[in-house]
Structure formats: structure tokens, C-alpha cells
Amino acid sequence: MRNLNIAIRSLFKGGRHNMMKIVSLSVGLSVALVLIAKIYFEQSYDTFYPDADRTYQIYENYSQDGKESDYYNVSGAVAPGMLYEVPGVEAATRLTYIGGDESLFSTSDKERYSARFIMMADSNVFDLFPRPILSGNPKKILAKPWYAMISRSLAEKMGGIEKVEGLTIIPDNNPGTKVTIGGVFEDIPENANLRYDMLVSMTGMDKESLENWLGNDRYKGYVRLVPGVTAESLTPAIHDMALRHQNAEDMKRWGMELTYTLKPILDLHKKSGEVKSMVMMLAILALALLFTAVMNYILIAISSIVNRTKEIAVHKSYGASEGNIHNMMMSETLVHMVCSIVLAVFLIFLGRDMIHELLDVSVEGLLFSKGALILLAVCVVVFLVTGFVPGALFARIPVAAAFRNFRESRRVWKLGLLFLQFIAAGFLVTLLIIVGRQHMFMVNSNPGYSYDRLAYCSISAIDSTTRYKVLDELMRIPEVEAVTTSTILPFWDSLAGNNIALPESDKELFNIADQYWSGNGFLKLMEIPVIEGRSFTENIPKSDEVMVNRAFVEKMKEFTDWSDGPVGKSIYISEHANYDSKFYTICGVYENYRIGSLISQDDRPSVLFYRQRPLDYLLVKFHQITPDAVAKVNDKLEELIPDKDMKLSIYSVSMVEQYSSSRKFRDQVLIGGIITLLISMIGLIGYTNDEVNRRRKELAIRKVNGATLKDILTMFLTDILWLALPAIVLGCIITYYVAERWQEQFIEKIPLSLWMFVSGGLFVCLVVIVCIVYRTWNAANDDPVNSLKSE
Template identity: 60%
Template sequence: MRDLNIAIRSLFKRGRHNVTKIVSLSIGLAIGLVLIAKIYFEQSYDSFYPNADRIYRLTGYTSNENESKVSESVSAIVAPTMKEEVPGIEAATRLTHIGGDRNKFITSDKRRYSIGGILMADSCLFDVLPRPVLSGDPKKVLARPGYAMISRSFAEKLGGIDRAEGTVIASDNKPEMTLTIGGVFEDPPENSHLRYDVLVTLEEADDGGFLAWFGRHYLTYVLLSPGVTPETLRPAIDRMQQKHIVPQALQNAGVDRLAFFLKPIREVHTGEANIRNMTVMLAILAFALLFTAVMNYILIAISAIVNRSKEIALTKSYGASGTDIHRMTMSETLVHMILSLTLAVLLILACRDTVEGLLNVSLAALFFSKGAFILSGICAIVFFVTGFVPGMLFARIPVASAFRNFKENQRHWKQGLLFMEFTASALLVSLLIVIGEQHRHMLNSDPGYSYDRLAYCAVTDLDSTARTMLTDEIEKLPEVEQVSSCIRLPFGQMPGGAAMLPGTDQTCFEIADHFRVGDGFLALMEIPVVEGRSFTEEVSHSNEIMVSRSFVDRMKDFADWPDGAVGKRISITGHEQRDFTICGVYENYRIGSLAGNLDDRPSVMLYGRQDRRIPSRYLLVKFRRMTAQAVEKADSRLQELMPDAELELTLYSSRIAGLYESSRMLWIYVTIGGLITVIISLIGLIGYTNDEINRRRKEIAIRKINGASVRTILRIFLGDILRITLPAALLGCGISYFVSEYWQRQFAEKVPQNPLFFIAGGLSVCIIVTACVVYRTWKVANENPVNNLKSE
């Protein structure tokens, strides 16, 4: 306690730079701990289930001689069959998402409520993926058509759990979809890959016979019995497949092999490539920040040894041992650590909205979890290192030499710590440049179509008359160049299908099915037609089909079309009408995005101006000039024409930018981390430079008296620092090269690893260091040498 009192009283003593140490350490702790908490949060997905280690999601694997595919969903019949025929499966369930990102429900008194996801699930859902039930019986509710279970948060919007049960709600988008609330469950936590507010009965739509194994797909989860592993179930799963999936069924589906595998639920989120890469990058960033903050604290502490040598010598002369000096230093570090953590917490709370916005998770989910133990351990390690190293150096000061040549003895320590700080700075600055270039490359790459003047609006729930009216009225606006419609947008996922030769049952290859597009779709998107012509438009029915250039190239392996594809007949699965005539071939364009979900399948599209069976989901609006005023005018017109539909235009360019949001966020993280790391390093550099100036004042004065110029004095200090900075920058850039190469593996197209990126990163650190040293030494280099000699 006495040592703690002494440490508190000495907080503001001159020469110890305690405020600088505490502030720099608190900033490093604030950002470092937030990043570590984010890493733990990402790795803790779905661990909240009581039997998470026994819950698995089924994945399907199909292959033929041309390609193989892994699907995260399987046909509807797999779950009940596996539960019945595979010993060791305790429970199985199926579910699927319905609706979109913005779901609204309306009550009988016309009040609207926005909610999250809607799941269709069978009655076994809570047997596999349990949530605390606050009211109702989920097994009965999810077996009863027209009834729903809702989350606590939705129930509270409706007036509370007691009032919610029995309430009738209707989808704002689908008024015919009315649901009676039969129960309430606790909201899934933020670290759940399944987020939903409403559960409704799964509509059974299984095909009979062998086709059921290739029919409609659902997310399927199973709960294994205690002690059972996927490896022990493999023989039983294989027997199930052999029993139900005969070779003829595989041949009809164009598949050589169909297999099912179990994926641990904890790996559903953490197993994604972008999550793995993001975790590694955040770990490197957090380590660099904390490491720099700790090294800077030690550097400043070592710099204060000269000023404290007399105090330590006197303490040891009165009988203090090395252990006593260690205890005194650790007590002082404990006070600093407590103050740094307090300041870090206040900083995090002050920036709470920013932190939650950047990390997309609440502070409560970050810190009030099992991850708090990890953060406590990190703090303990930081405390030990920041206290032990200075304490070790303090304890080694002999009483007899406390005032003799002590400055020189500790110079190499300080240079070594600066080297490590500069290495971390060069690493992050170089990494920042690569991430920025990769993001810019993806954002500006040519997808094979034009979207710079394009906006779209979801019109899924409007009837054909309303969609036609909207198209005609919006096209009349002088700001609008063209309007069209489609069912699928190019950046999204396309449903699968198979190309077949008419009159045969054998699949040629898988295709990405664009489904039906409206008038002038290709012209609006500026996708070139390379062979034949576009669709015959304004007809009620069309058997024409357009295919991509890659479709024609793939078809060469299955059919001989010496005079081209135009006019040839082709069958496409997944449509009521299977045989179509190819009227044209369009240039390949990008389906999906470069962020790991690029779809390289050949594509096809059909014509359908207003298909009543499969209505157009999106209205596409191309402006003559993309201005805020033009978009606002079109938005206002949409609201005026359909006041109850809540239609809103979305800029296509903003949606494209959203596809690469993860790389943009990483760029922001590294920018903040790199900036803080450089600032902390400069604090240490300034302290080191000040020590060197004080140590060498007599030398500088003598050199000036002997004719040394200001440039010569500056060169002496710069040479000393650059001998540390250049190797550190080289090492940091080298590490950055391997880190950035690892990070880029997730992208379909990578920006080349240009050496200039790393040269620019290392050079930037060197320039900043040079500017800082020149700034701190300029004054002393211009001082009167007589004054410096007097002070000696």
C-alpha cells in the first residue's frame, strides 16, 4: 500500500512523462481491446446453444465430369429421412428465409411495424436450435398453418408478451398473408447466423419419388446424440443415399455423385473465407496497436531512468533490494494501468455510436460475454510487460555508477524499441495502401454492363397492371432515359438450372438462370449482343431465349453448331416450358461480385414483360444524368403513383459499393489503427530525440564552434535515426507483403502486388520520421553554442 501511495503522489512529477505514458497506453488499449473483443465475437457465433457441439448443418455435394458444387442447403426430404433411418440423429429440422431485409407487418388497427427476418420452419426447429420460450408451444404453433411465433422485441412493439399472443398481423407487402400470433420466444443473440423475428409454418412442397432428393432446397440442421460424431454416422448416411438415390435419378439430374456432409454449426459463420481473413487482419492490427503502445510505454519509462537514477540510488543505499525496486515499479505501473483502462473505457463510451457503427455490433455484445475473460488476460499481460521490463532495468542500476555514463548504457534499449514501433507503423501503412488499391480495383472494375446512371426499385408485390402503369409513367419523366424490369439483378445470386438438348434427358451443364427480363433490358444495361438479335418485345408469350457467349462455348462439347447458335433449340430446366429457340447471344457479364461470390456459370435469359406467374421483382430506371434532383423527382413520382406501396429507388452504384463493404470497413480499421500506431511511435521518437539532444548538447556546441553548419548537425541526428528507420521500414513492408497476399486470396480478381505500394508505405514512414526529427532538432542546431556550454 505504501508503494501505491508513493506512485499516486508521483503521478505529476517532472521528468517522468507519466501523462504521456498513460494517454498513449490508454489509446492503444481502447482500440486494441475493441478489436480483440470483435475477434472473439466473430469466433463465438452460435456458441450460445446449449448443445452447440452436437448441432450440425447439412451441406450437399454434387459433381459430374465437368464441375463439382457444394451447397449450403439440401432437399426437403433429407431431414425427415435422416431422422428416421440414421441412428445417432436425435432431431432434425428444415427452414428457409422468406421476405427481404425490410419486412413490415400491419395490425388490425393499421399500425405498421418493421421487423427483421422471417423464417418458415417445421415444428422440430426448437428441438435442434432451441430458444427460451416466453409463451405458447412452438411445436403446436409451427404445425398450424396461419399461426406464427414472434420474438420478444416484436412482442414489445405490439404492447408486451401478454397482449401479443392472439393478435392477428398481416404482411404489409402481402396483405393476403395473415398470421395469428401463437407464442413468443427470446430474440436470437447478435452472434447468431440465423436472425429472425417471425417463425411461420413450413409449407410442405416435396416432390415424390426420386426427384424429391433433387427438389426444393432448405437449410437443414441436425442434433446428434451424445457421443456421436459425423465420422461414426458416415456409413449410415451412405446406406441412406444408396437406398433412395438410384443411378437413374442421378443421370436424370445430370449428376454423377450426390453426397451429404455435416458441418458444425460453430463453423457456419467462422468458416466463411471473408470472416477468416477479416479475423486474421484484425488480429494483426490489434497486436500491432497493443505492441506499439506497450513498447512506447517502456521506451518512455527507460528515458526517465536518467532523471530517476539519483532517487533509485538513494533508495538502494538505504537497503532496498532488487525485489523492492521491482515492487515499487510494478505498483507505479498498476496505478498507470488503472488510469489507462479508465481513460480507455471513457474513450470507448464517448465514441460508442462510432464503434458500434463500424463494427456492426453493440458494446454490450462485445464486452459483456465470456470474451471479457480474454480481455482481462490481455490487460494482465500488458501490465506485466510494462511493469517488469522497466523494473528489471531500474533494479540493475548500481549505486556507485548511478551518475556515470548511464545515458549511453540505455541507448540501445531505446533504439531497439523504436525499431519495433517503426516496423509496426510500416506494416500498417503499407497494408493500408494495398487494401485501398484492392477496394478501388473492385469498385471500379468493369462488370460487363453499365450502371453509373442506373437505379432500381423493388416492385415484387405489385400486380402486372400496376407495374405497367409505373413503367409508362416513370418513362415520361424528362430526366429518365429508359425503364425496364427484371426478376434478378446481375450482382445477386442467380438460381441454378440445367441446359439440355431437346428430346434428351441428359444434362449438358449447369447454367445461371436470369429468368425473365423486360423491354430493352440489354440496351438499358449496355450489354452488347454479339450474335443474332434481342428479344421480340411487347408480346404476351415468347419461346425465345438469349444465351451468353460462354454458353455457346460450353455447348461445343455437346452439339455441333457450325453456323452459330442463333435459331437452335435448347431445353432449360426449372421452367414450365422447357424448349426454347435461341434468338441471340450476348457478351459475358459479371454475375455476383469479386468479393468471393463470383458466378462463372454460363447464363441465359428469357423475355417476359409482365409475367403473371413470376412477376418482375425490380423496376430499372436509367437517368439521362444521374443527379440528386433527378432521383428525388423519380422517387416523388413513385410515391405519388403508389402511395401505399412505400416504393423507393436505390442507386445501383451504392449497392455495388455495398458488396465490397467488408474491404472498405477493413480499410477504415487499418486507417485508424495505422494512424494511432504512427502517432504513438512519434511520441516515442520525440522522447528519444529529446534525450539525445540533452545528452549531446556539449558535442553539438563544440561542433558548431569548430565550424559545423546546421545541415551537418541535422545530418548527425538523422543518420542516427535512419539507421533504425530504414531496416524497420523494410521489415514492416516485407511482413505486409505476405499479410496482404493472404488477405487477397478471398477475391476473384486481385490487384497486382506492385512493389511501389510497399515502397510508398515504407517511404511514408521514413518521411514522417525525418520531419519529426528535423522539427525537434532544428532549434538546438540553431542555438548559440556558448549557451549550451554554460549549461554544462
């Protein structure tokens, strides 16, 4: 306690640089702790569910012509079928999304709200994924068609838990349906694979879809196993179940095999490739920041030995042992550590909005969880390291230092710590350049179609008559060049798949990305070239024409000889045989263009159909896209559809948002790089300051003997640069291997050219030179008499 009192009283004592140590450590800790908490958060998905270790998601596993794939959705009958036919399955349930990331709906009194992730669910969903129920009986509510349970946050947004029960709502994307709210459940935590604000009874779905064993695989199926039963032990029973409900002749004719596997829900998130890559990069970034902050603290502490040598020697003269000195230094470090943690927490909550934007999780979700214990352990390790090393060095100061002019520089220690900081700075700055370049490359890459003057919005909530009127009225606006509609938008990264067959054979050949239907002039509006044949015959009520891309034609060469070209050939496309025609005729071939993004690209061959009736998505191409032009279209939409909140989204903005994860990581590296550089600058300036003070008389003698300002600056620069250059080069080498691993997640990537590493290294060198010149300039210009007159 006595040592703690001394440490607190000496907190603002001059010559110890305590504030510098506390501030630099707290800044490094604040960012590093947030990143470590994010890493824990990503590894903790679904751990809050009881029996999560016995809960599995059902995946389809299918093979066609020797090529195996798996899919995270299944047909409607699969999950309940496992419960009844596979011994060892204790419970099963199904869910399916019926809304996008944000779905709009209206109440009977015309109030409008939005909900994230609306799903349809079985009545037993809370048996497998329990949440506290705040009102209503979910088993009864979810057993009645078009009844729903909603989350607490959505209920509060709509007026409160007690007011929403019995309220009727109308979803925008299904205007003919009325949904009655029957109860409220507690919000789903942020670290859940399944996130939803509303669960609608699945009994309202088509019975055939719910009981189907093949096709329409839109359902997420989950099972909970009996304690002691493993997923691997159920493989034979699951395979037998699949065979019982498949037509063996059809499967053989199609050249397909289909079965199911069970994947633990605890592994679904943390073992995905994207998450593993993110965790690796965040861990490296957090380690670099934490390492730099700790090394800088130790550097500043060691630098103060010059000023505290006699103080420590006097303590020893009065009987203090090395253990006493070590305890005294640990007490100082403890006080500094507590102050740093308090300041770090303050900085974290001060930047909570930015943290939420960059990491997609709230500060509360990061800090107020079991992960807090890991953060506490990290702080303990930092305390032990930052206290032990300086304490050991101070404890070795000899008693004789109290009686003679003893000045211990510990220069080797300080240079070693600076070397490590330069490695971290070179690593992060170079990594920032690479990450920034990769992000810009993806944002500016050509997807194969034109979108710079394009905007879109969903019109699924309005009827066909109003859709026709919208198209006609928008074309009258002078700023609008063209208007069309489509079923999907090309930047979507998860399209439905259907299978291709030839008329003379029932064997299904391969799976395609189905873009479904487009309206008049779709390819022309998107500026997608037709490389063979022609575009659709338009303005006809029914069309049996299909267009395919270049990749489709290349893929078809594996199965048939179309030496005279694909145009005019008939093909069978599963699911579409139930629409206008059993066979479709290829009228043209369009150039390949990207479906999805460079992070998640659908590289299957694609097909496109035509429909005269306006489809769900409105596409508006402007002569020149300006705020005024967009506002005119939005005003017209509001005039034509006053009861719906329809606004255009800018297509180019959505394209950039595809790479938000890359942008956020770039920003994380930017913040980490800036903080690392600042901490390294503090350490470098502190080291240079100590060297100037220690060598002040030497500098004076050199100047008396004719040394110029340039000579003095060159001496200090040479002293540091011989250390900084190899450290920065080593940092760049580490960056190369880390960046190469990080780029594995991208389909197209920039080459890791030498100039990126040279640029990053030169920038760090420039910062080092500026710091040294800044601190030595005054000393080099000082009158040597001032330094020598004390002799």
C-alpha cells in the same frame, strides 16, 4: 500498498512522462482490445446453444461429369427423412428464408414495420435452437398455417410483448397472405449463424415442396445426433437413404450423383475462407498495435532513467534491494495500467457507433461475453511486460550513482524499441495503401453493364395492373430515359441454379446461373451487348425464347458441335420445363457480365428469359441521375402506391455496398495506422528529446567549433535514419506477404507493384524526419553559452 501509494502520489510528477505513457498505452489498448474481442466473437458463433457440439447442418454433395460441388440447402424431405431413416439422429428441423435482409409488412390498422430475416420453420425449431420463450407455445403456434413467433425487439417496436399476441400482419412481398402473431421469443444473439426476427409456420408451404426429395432445394436442414455418435459414422446410412429416394435410372441418365454430408454448426462460420482471412488480418493488426503501444511505454519508461538515476540510487543507499526497486516499478506500472484500461474503456464506449459500423457487432456483444476473460488475460500480459523490463533495468542502477554525475542513457535499448516501432509503422502504412487500392479497384471495376444512371426498387408488393400503370407513368417523366423490370438484379451473389440438357438426350450437362425473366428492353437499358443473334421478341404473352451468355456457348462446346452457331438451337432447362415450354430456343447470345461481386462472383454460364408481365424489380434509367430526378420518381411512386413505402435505391450505391467488408477493413487499417504512427511519433520525439538533453553540451561545443544548423540536424537525422530505413524496409517486406495472403479472397486483384511499398516507406520516413527536425530545431538554434555556462 506503500509502493502503490507512492506511485499514485507521483502520477503527475515532472520528468517521468506518466501522462504520455498512459495516453499512448490506452489508445493502443482501446483499438487492440476491440480487435481481439472481434476475433473471439468470430470464433464463438453458435456456442451459446446447448448441445451445439452435437448439432449439424445438412449439405448436399453432388457430382456431375466428375465435377464435385456442395450446397448449403437441401430439398424439403431430407431433414425429416434423416430423423426417421438414419439411426443416430436424435432430432431434425428445417427452416427457409422468405424475406431479404429487411422485410416490410403492415398491420391491420395500416401501421408499417420492418423485420430482419423472416423465416419459415418447423414447429420443433426451438428444440434444436432453444431460446427463452416470452409468450405463447411455439410447438402449437408453429403447427398452425400462417402463424408466427417474433423476437422481443420486434415485439417492443410494435408496442410491447403483451400487445402483439393475436395481431395480424400482411407482408409486402406477399400481399395476399395474412400472418397472425402467436408468441414472442428472446432475441437471437449477434454471434448466430441463423438470425431472424420472425418465424412463420412451415405448414403453410406447399405440401409437395415439403415432401420433395429432389429439386426445390431451398431448405436449411439441421440434425442433432445422439451423444457419442459421430457424423462420419452415419455416412453409409445417409448414402443408403439418398439412394432409396432417388430414381437410379434418371440419375444415371443425367450423369449425376447426389448424397448428403453433415457439417458441425460450430464450424460453419469460423472455418469459412472469408472469416479465416479476416481473423488473420485482424490478429496481425491487433498485434501490431499492441506491440507498438507496449514498446512505446517501455521506451518512455527507459528514457526516464536519465532523470531518475539518483532517485533510485538513493533508495538503494537506504537499503532497498533490487527486488524492492523492481516491486516499486511494478507498482507504478500497475497504476498506469489501471488508468490506461479505464481510459481505453471510456474511448471504446465513446466510439461505440463507429465500432458497430466497422465491425458489424455492438460494443456490448464484444465486451460483455466470455471474451472478456481473454481481454483481461491480454491486459495482464501487457502489465507484466511493461512492468518487468523497465523494472529490471532500474533495479541494476548502481548505488554509486547517488555520489557522482552518473547518467545512464540505455541508448541501445531505446534504439531497439524504436526499430520495432518503425517496423510496425512501415507495415501498417504500406498495408493501408494496398488495401485502399484494392478497394478502389473493386468499386470502380467494370461489371460488363452500365449502372451509373440506374436506380431500382422492389414492386413485388403490388399487383400486375398497378405495375403496368407504374411503368407507363414513369416513362412520362422527362428525366427518365427507360424503364423495365426483372426477376433478379445482377449484383446478387446467390442465384438459383438449373441444369441444361439437349432435346435428343435426357442427360443433364451442366448447371447454370438462372436469372429467370426480364422485361422489355432489359439488355438495352443495361447496355449489355448482344454478340450473336438478336434480343427477345417482345410484347408477346408467352415466349419460348432464351438468351445465353458467351460462357454458355463455350461450355456447350464440351458436349456438342454447334459449328453453325448456337442461335436457333433448342435446349432443355430444368424447372422451366414446368413453365411455358419443355424446350427453349436460343434467340441470341449476350456478352459475359458479372453476376455477384469480385468477392463472391457466380462464374457459372447464365441464361435469361423474357416475360411481358412486369416482374418483381423495377429498373429506372435516367438521362442524368440527380437528386431532383430521383425525387420526382419517388413522388410519382408515392402517388401511385400511397399505402406502400416504395423508394428508389441508387444502383451505384448498392454496387459500392457490395464491398463494404473491404471498406471496413480499409478503415480499420487506417485507424490502426494512424494510431501506430502517433504512438511511434511520441516515442521518437521522446527519444530525440532525451538525446538532445543528454548531448546538449556536446552540441554547444560543436557550434562553438563552427557547426551549422544543417550540421546539427544532419547529425540527428543520420543517427535515426540508419535505424529507421532498414526497419521500414522490413515492415514493407512483411506487408508483401500479408497482403498477398489477404488478396486470395478476391477473384480479381491489383498487382503488388513496387511503387506502393516505396510510397508507404517514404511517407513513414517523411514523418520520422519531421519529428526529428521539430524536436532538434530549437536545440540546434540555441545559444551555446546557455549550455556551457554551468560548467
